[in-house]
Structure formats: C-alpha cells, structure tokens
Amino acid sequence: MRRVTKLAAAVTATAALALTTAAxxxxxxxxxxxxxDKGAAIAYDVGGRGDQSFNDAAYAGLSKAEKEFGxxxxxxxxxxxxxxxxxxxxLNELARLGYNPVIxxxxxxxxxxxxxxxxxxxxxxxxxxDETVTGDNxxxxxxxxxxxxxxxxxxxxxxxxxxxxxxxxxVEVPLIKKFEAGFVQGVQDTxxxxxxxxxxxxxxPNMDGFSKPDLGKEAARGQLDADADVIYHAAGLAGQGVIExxxxxxxxxxxxxxxxxxxxxxxxxxxxxLTSMTxxxxxxxxxxxxxxxxxxxxxxxxxxxxxxxxxxxxxxNPAYQEMTELTEAVEQAKADIVAGKIEVSPxx
Amino acid sequence: MSDGxxxxxxxxxxxxxxxxxxxxxxxxxxxxxxxLGVAVLLTSAVLLLSGRSPVEPYVLMIEYAGNADxxxxxxxxxxxxxxxxxxxxxxxxxxxxxxxxxxxYRLAAMVAAVTGAAFSLPAPLHVLVIMAVAMLxxxxxxxxxxxxxxxxxxxxxxxxxxLNAIATSIIAYLILPAQFxxxxxxxLTTGQIxxxxxxxxxxxxxxxVVYGFIVVAALLxxxxxxxxxxxRFGFDLRATGASQSAAAASGVDAKRMIFTSxxxxxxxxxxxxxxxxxxxxxxxxxxxxxxxxFTGITIALLGRNHPVGIAFGALLIAFLDKASATLDxxxxxKEIATIMQGLIVIAVVISYxxxxxxxxxxxxxxxxxxxxxxxxxxxxxxSQNLSKGASA
Numbered sequence: 088m089r090r091v092t093k094l095a096a097a098v099t100a101t102a103a104l105a106l107t108t109a110a111x112x113x114x115x116x117x118x119x120x121x122x123x124d125k126g127a128a129i130a131y132d133v134g135g136r137g138d139q140s141f142n143d144a145a146y147a148g149l150s151k152a153e154k155e156f157g158x159x160x161x162x163x164x165x166x167x168x169x170x171x172x173x174x175x176x177x178l179n180e181l182a183r184l185g186y187n188p189v190i191x192x193x194x195x196x197x198x199x200x201x202x203x204x205x206x207x208x209x210x211x212x213x214x215x216x217d218e219t220v221t222g223d224n225x226x227x228x229x230x231x232x233x234x235x236x237x238x239x240x241x242x243x244x245x246x247x248x249x250x251x252x253x254x255x256x257x258v259e260v261p262l263i264k265k266f267e268a269g270f271v272q273g274v275q276d277t278x279x280x281x282x283x284x285x286x287x288x289x290x291x292p293n294m295d296g297f298s299k300p301d302l303g304k305e306a307a308r309g310q311l312d313a314d315a316d317v318i319y320h321a322a323g324l325a326g327q328g329v330i331e332x333x334x335x336x337x338x339x340x341x342x343x344x345x346x347x348x349x350x351x352x353x354x355x356x357x358x359x360x361l362t363s364m365t366x367x368x369x370x371x372x373x374x375x376x377x378x379x380x381x382x383x384x385x386x387x388x389x390x391x392x393x394x395x396x397x398x399x400x401x402x403x404n405p406a407y408q409e410m411t412e413l414t415e416a417v418e419q420a421k422a423d424i425v426a427g428k429i430e431v432s433p434x435x
Numbered sequence: 436m437s438d439g440x441x442x443x444x445x446x447x448x449x450x451x452x453x454x455x456x457x458x459x460x461x462x463x464x465x466x467x468x469x470x471l472g473v474a475v476l477l478t479s480a481v482l483l484l485s486g487r488s489p490v491e492p493y494v495l496m497i498e499y500a501g502n503a504d505x506x507x508x509x510x511x512x513x514x515x516x517x518x519x520x521x522x523x524x525x526x527x528x529x530x531x532x533x534x535x536x537x538x539x540y541r542l543a544a545m546v547a548a549v550t551g552a553a554f555s556l557p558a559p560l561h562v563l564v565i566m567a568v569a570m571l572x573x574x575x576x577x578x579x580x581x582x583x584x585x586x587x588x589x590x591x592x593x594x595x596x597x598l599n600a601i602a603t604s605i606i607a608y609l610i611l612p613a614q615f616x617x618x619x620x621x622x623l624t625t626g627q628i629x630x631x632x633x634x635x636x637x638x639x640x641x642x643x644v645v646y647g648f649i650v651v652a653a654l655l656x657x658x659x660x661x662x663x664x665x666x667r668f669g670f671d672l673r674a675t676g677a678s679q680s681a682a683a684a685s686g687v688d689a690k691r692m693i694f695t696s697x698x699x700x701x702x703x704x705x706x707x708x709x710x711x712x713x714x715x716x717x718x719x720x721x722x723x724x725x726x727x728x729f730t731g732i733t734i735a736l737l738g739r740n741h742p743v744g745i746a747f748g749a750l751l752i753a754f755l756d757k758a759s760a761t762l763d764x765x766x767x768x769k770e771i772a773t774i775m776q777g778l779i780v781i782a783v784v785i786s787y788x789x790x791x792x793x794x795x796x797x798x799x800x801x802x803x804x805x806x807x808x809x810x811x812x813x814x815x816x817x818s819q820n821l822s823k824g825a826s827a
Contacts, residue, residue: 172508195722261622
C-alpha cells in the first residue's frame, strides 16, 4: 500500500505540473490599454550595461534620445542560461508596456524578434548585428566591421617597427572573426611580410572573453613577448586588459567599438591607444528611435559601413595625427573601399 | 496496514503507524519549508536594508506568474531543470558528485542535433534516434569520468569539471562551418532538424506550447524511483552510496557500481537538452541555453534526491527565474531572485541538517518512552513484544 501511495503521489505531482497552465485565463501579452508612448526600450545581450562595449553603446544611443524627447526609456538585461522563449517574452512584455521601438542588442535576438514582430505589428523592432530575419516592422542594423578593421590593419602595418602585430579577439564567434578578417587583410595588403599573431580568449558559450580583463592581459603579454608592437583588440571589457598590458610595455594598442582614447576608465593608458575602430551603435540606435518619434519609422536592413560613417577609425590621439604617412595611407584605403576598389572579406 | 492498536507493538514489528508516517512526512517537508521560509525572510531583510518594500517583489512575482504564457515558460523551464536534477540525483544517491551534467547535456544536444539534421526518418523513430544519440553521448562523456575514478582513483568532482571545459572546446570546434556547422548571419547552427524529428507539444492557446517532453521527464521520474527503490540494482546503488566497504563486504562490486551509476547519470544528463532541442529550437546554435547542469545540482539538493521533491524544486527555481523578469519593469532588480536562490541553497543545507538532528533526537526520545512504558507494563508482555520485534 505504501508503494501505491508513493507512486500515486509521484504521478499526481507530475500531472499537476503539466496541468497548471490549464487553470488560468489571461496572458501577459494581452493588451491592457497601456499603449501611450513611453519611449524606447533596449533588451541587452549577455553582459548587459557596463560592458564597455556594444551594450553600453546602445545605451548611449538611448540616453541621447531620452534627453532629446523627454521620456524615460527602459533597458533590460538578460539572465544567464535563458532560451529564445525568454527573450521573446521580454520583447513582448516591453511592447505591451507601450515601448516603441523595442531594440534587441545582438544576433541572439534574431529568432525572438521575428516572433515578437509578428505578435506586435504596430511596434517597430530594432535588431543589431543581424539581417537573417526580416519584416515590415523589423529594422536590421548591421555594421561592416571588416571595413573598419581593414583600416586598423593598415594603421598597424604602418605603425609597427618590429614587423610583428597582434590581434586579440574576445570570443571566437563569427562576429569577431569579421574584425580579424578585415584586420589581417589590411595588414597583408600593406606589407605581406608582417607577421600576425592571432588569439581568441574563450570559445562560445563561454563569454568570459568579452568580460574578463585578466584574460586579455594574459593574451596580450604573450603577443608582446613574441615581439608584437601593435595589438588590435576586439574583446569588449576584456580588451581593457590588452590596453593595460600594451601600455605597461609602452607599445601601441588599437581600441574597438567606441573611441577608447576618450574613455575615462582608460585615461592612464591613453597615450598608447593609437586609434580605435569605432562602430556607431549609438547613432544607429538614436536614428531608429528618432524615426519612430517622427512617425516615419525605419524599416528593413540598414547597413552602417565606411561610406555611411557607421564604422571608422578615430584620430583623437595627437600622436596618431602626427604620423602623416600612416594617416594618408588610411585615408587612401578608406577611399578605395568606398569606391569599391578594395573588397574586404568578412571571413578570415 | 495495522493502524491503531498499541503503537509500541506496531513500531517494534517494523510497521509504521499513522502517527509515525505523519512524523516522517513532517520531517521530510520540514527541511524544504524551513529553508524556503528562512530564504524569504533573509531576502526581505536584504530588501529592507536597501530601503525597499520587503513584500512587494513577492506580490509582483506572484501576480506576473498568474499569466498563462509565463506559466508555460515556467513549466517548460522546469521540465529541463527536472531532467538535469535527476541526472545529478542519480550520482548523489551513489555518493558521486557529477558536476559534469552541464558539459554532458551540451555535448549530447550538439551531437544529437547534428545527427537529427543529417537524415530524416518516420516521425516517432526520428525522435527516438535523436534521444538515443543524446543519451549515448551523455553516457559516454560521463563514462570517461567513471573510468578515471575506478581505474585511477581520480575524483569525479575534478574530472567532470575539466570535462565540462573540454566539452566546450569540442563543441566550439564541431560547430565551425568546416565541420558540422552552418553560419547564419552572426550565428552558428547545426542546421534545422526535419519536422519528423520534432517532439509535439501541448498547445495551450494564447499561453503558448508546453513541451511534449514533459511526459518523458515525468516517466523518467517514475523510472528513477522504481529502479532505486524496487530493484536489486537500486538497493546495491544506495548501499554503496551509504558505505562502500559495507557494500563490498556484502558482495557488491563497488567499482562496477561507480562506473554504472556515472554512465546512467550521464545518460539522463544527455536528455536535459532535449526539451529545448526537440520542442523549440530544433537546432543547436550559439544561443542554446547554458548552465542548466549547475541549476540541476541546486534542485537535486533542494528536492532531497526524491523524484517528487525534485519536481517541486524545479518548479520553484523555474518560478523564481521567470517571474522575476517582471521586477525590472517595476523598479526592482531581478537579481533579487538570484539572491533568493542562493539563500535557498544555503538554507537548505543548514535546515536539512537541523531537521535530521531533530529527527534523531525525537526518535531517541520516543524509543526511551516506549522502553519505559514497556518496563512499566507486565513483564511477560514485554518479552513477548521484544521477541516478536526481533523475529520480524
């Protein structure tokens, strides 16, 4: 009899588990009349705000819009180990609360945005770094990182004295490989004899390579020991370690995403930051929000490349401006890419 | 069941009375309830210290969980957690700490996804092949730790953690386009599994689809209970877990038991990725959920390795995970739920020990009372009862 009751308990418990959903009516996505304009919302990728990388860049775009349009937007971070269903639920909830546009940062939001865009046809969804899903109310903001990285490669090839340069990638994912591909092509087109050290900090799904500066520091030291005197990093927050290591030995480092010469946290090392390959996520986000505010929402794929100044090489370091031969070569390469004379491959 | 009568007699003859069973139930529930209560109180204390309402977050979460679509999310997440926790529990019963469930389910899901996308079979067969591949992969990966433990005495804690890292690297290599992967935008996937390889779910209408795999998860729970409590193998496993030397003395091959339970744990772990793979994503990609194996450890602890306890534990953690999403919209941080999960784990460990000690004391007290009562009654009666107990 004990056996039967225990078994029965197990069965009822699991059945109850399966049936909990049957008992309830409403869903969180049902409109509750809260559809007044509350401004824009951002759903972050892994890392969230404070990653000194593209999540922060997206937030910068949002704050600019907040100041201009006078509302308080929303920005939401993901939780660890979540699935597409959780992301879709987050986007739906933001749309239901009245936010428009709703912007997903990173390709991980591709599937969820496709789903949410169908459910909320009146809301514009922004998707950064992905163009595999499309729709009338989806705006795909994609960047030609390989073009900007090509210029970084040209700059590195001109700045090196040891003829050894380095590339440090955060996590070995296709997005970061675009940085590597452009950089390598830029270096080799300038001088095929230059040796290029390449290293990735972690493999997916381990995203530490974007967040742990000590990993970047370690990798950069290895490349510096191997005589590299210019290192280009595409490693988000972990890249701070790269910058620190290069500055310690008084070698050049090339920043990424935003103009790292101007970043306050990096001020002690800024003299060694030759230039930065900037990716204009803030303006991409701001432009989208503005278009929605002006009732003329963007739609479809918007490519932010060299021509559109979506990617660029910064020149705020005076030392960089003094290297006239270098800056001329970079300008020339930029003109050639824009004119279509140079094709930059997005894969190494 | 001989309820009623003289409690002393019934207890001595090895048959629990209603009261004894109630005692056991109270003791079994006491641990988790105490832990949950302490965790809630401590979380409220944290909230108070940071100048917030100590109650509102709970209200918000419970309200949010009233929505059908959030309930579907919770149930689906609990299904995944349940399987991972069962895998951990198999090891725990054998006194093995399989921290490698995380690597085992990810590698299994990846290999199963590649296999599933490579060919197409009639519907039920296709799903079964994918599941079999997943179980075999998980079992193989855990088996390595098992062999290392039995042949070289390597602690399974160390080896499974290292195998997690190795699994990450292997997956990263295999998912490259040069091997089995396909690049889609900035994502890498293993290609879509044909529809014959999807596990049909229960459509709840506006709430969404509940993974059909929940049935498999429930069956796994039943099989887990039956094997552990109603088979020779399960007895050997529990005996070896309790004391290896004692089990060896009674003729159990301890090494074989270690290896077998590790392989079973890995096989079950292999299924942990299946609810998502067969019910939702239909491909393994860079955005496949990670870290489920570690949550499984928490839940196995919380559920005291009991299939029903684990089910409640999985639901509780899934509830905290999903319902906490609403806190961000109301000016609270959803990390409150993370704090609570951490507190629950600590509270669980402490309260289980407290309840165990209380139970022991209570038992001693009762035995003492019974002996005293028996000594007070007729001498003939007592000896009769005692001999009856000894022969039972």
